[in-house]
Amino acid sequence: MTQFIRQELSSSLDLVRKLSEDNALHRQIEAVVGLCTRALRAEKKILFAGNGGSAADAQHWAGELVSRFYFDRPGLPGIALTTDSSILTAIGNDYGYDYVFARQVEALGCEGDVFFAISTSGNSANILRAIHAAKERGITVVGFTGAGGGNMLEHCDECFRMPSDSTPKIQEGHELLGHMICALIEKDMFGHDRD
Numbered sequence: 001m002t003q004f005i006r007q008e009l010s011s012s013l014d015l016v017r018k019l020s021e022d023n024a025l026h027r028q029i030e031a032v033v034g035l036c037t038r039a040l041r042a043e044k045k046i047l048f049a050g051n052g053g054s055a056a057d058a059q060h061w062a063g064e065l066v067s068r069f070y071f072d073r074p075g076l077p078g079i080a081l082t083t084d085s086s087i088l089t090a091i092g093n094d095y096g097y098d099y100v101f102a103r104q105v106e107a108l109g110c111e112g113d114v115f116f117a118i119s120t121s122g123n124s125a126n127i128l129r130a131i132h133a134a135k136e137r138g139i140t141v142v143g144f145t146g147a148g149g150g151n152m153l154e155h156c157d158e159c160f161r162m163p164s165d166s167t168p169k170i171q172e173g174h175e176l177l178g179h180m181i182c183a184l185i186e187k188d189m190f191g192h193d194r195d
């Protein structure tokens with residue numbers, strides 16, 4: 001068992017080392033933070049969606065914006081499309097699971113919003129359909145995926161590709177990016193660092 005533990009920790013360290021050395025990624029993070037803060041200053045909002053562990057990320061990051069991250073400050077408009085069981089089951093039952101996020105983007109999204117589309121494979125049908133719905137509405141799409149990129153890659157305005165093919169490892173990378181982006185949005189919008 002300890003060999004598995006060591007292997008897991010070693011691959012996580014390898015991922016973090018790659019992220020820390022990727023200057024293009026750091027510039028991409030800055031670009032995404034900038035597009036998010038421009039949208040927020042224009043009274044727009046950020047939508048989040050993903051499946052499984054990525055649904056947890058969607059809810060986690062929306063909470064960082066609406067509540068707080070490092071310090072007390074006004075709430076920021078973030079909505080996770082993964083939380084309302086009545087909406088999810090109604091759409092899934094009436095239109096099919098592929099539409100559970102796209103229908104919400106249609107109903108809730110506005111031109112100028114930002115949509116964080118999270119899929120480790122880049123191929124989940126309900127994420128791809130939500131991306132299509134977002135683009136149709138002039139909503140900026142920021143993708144979070146893995147090394148392969150999948151079908152979502154070509155449809156995102158910006159897409160973070162973690163340097164791994166392992167779903168759990170990709171998610172670990174997404175978690176790091178999500179926290180950094182939320183912290184930088186907060187800092188940019190309200191002008192100071194941590195408490």
Ligand SMILES: O=C(CO)[C@@H](O)[C@H](O)[C@H](O)[C@H](O)COP(=O)(O)O
Binds near residue numbers: 051052055
């Ligand atoms: O969290 C994990 C694996 O670590 C799983 O729940 C994983 O999120 C699910 O298999 C998702 O359905 C995978 O979808 P996606 O990331 O490829 O879009």
Ligand SMILES: [Zn+2]
Binds near residue numbers: 053168
């Ligand atoms: Zn997971």
